[in-house]
Amino acid sequence: MKDFxxxxxxxxxxxxxxxxxNEDNSVDVMMMAWGGICAEDMVALNLETEHxxxxxIKARGAFTLAVPSVETLKASDFFGxxxxxxxxxxxxxxxxxxxxSSRIDAPIIxxxxxxxxxxxxxxxxxxxxxxILGRIINVLADEKILDEKGNxxxxxxxAFAFDQMRNGYYAIGGKIGQAWKSGAELLK
Numbered sequence: 001m002k003d004f005x006x007x008x009x010x011x012x013x014x015x016x017x018x019x020x021x022n023e024d025n026s027v028d029v030m031m032m033a034w035g036g037i038c039a040e041d042m043v044a045l046n047l048e049t050e051h052x053x054x055x056x057i058k059a060r061g062a063f064t065l066a067v068p069s070v071e072t073l074k075a076s077d078f079f080g081x082x083x084x085x086x087x088x089x090x091x092x093x094x095x096x097x098x099x100x101s102s103r104i105d106a107p108i109i110x111x112x113x114x115x116x117x118x119x120x121x122x123x124x125x126x127x128x129x130x131x132i133l134g135r136i137i138n139v140l141a142d143e144k145i146l147d148e149k150g151n152x153x154x155x156x157x158x159a160f161a162f163d164q165m166r167n168g169y170y171a172i173g174g175k176i177g178q179a180w181k182s183g184a185e186l187l188k
Contacts, residue, residue: 013161014162015033061120072111095109120133
């Protein structure tokens, strides 16, 4: 095995889109990879304090967290490389569409198939970084990702993951097993 030292090398890294409103009520979206579910109804966002999105979250007390699809790769990547601190029309450049959440003070991006509406529960500014804990208020799913019973089908998301080692994106494929069943025979 080859040593790489202390690096943030883990795969897959999620690709999530944080939606907020700027002070002028324009939409801001940022791609993030360092965070995710941390409790049954909680998410954790690990961010750098200088992001415009962080200021927006602190001001509004809410954000949306969406799963982008392969169809939105170009716009989603742009949201990760363009700073709202420097590009005021960042969202408009992508051609995506937003609507205001009826539950929280944050936008829902219509092109993202799965969106969590979150309120800020706690902001922890620690020496190792800023962590924002959000409470999931509601989950919205596009009809196209639902199965015949009306449940969310992860295989229909068209999601992609981030590769921190080579800075690539990888499409997430089809189902390969059943959780809590595929290895159950080893319990015997």
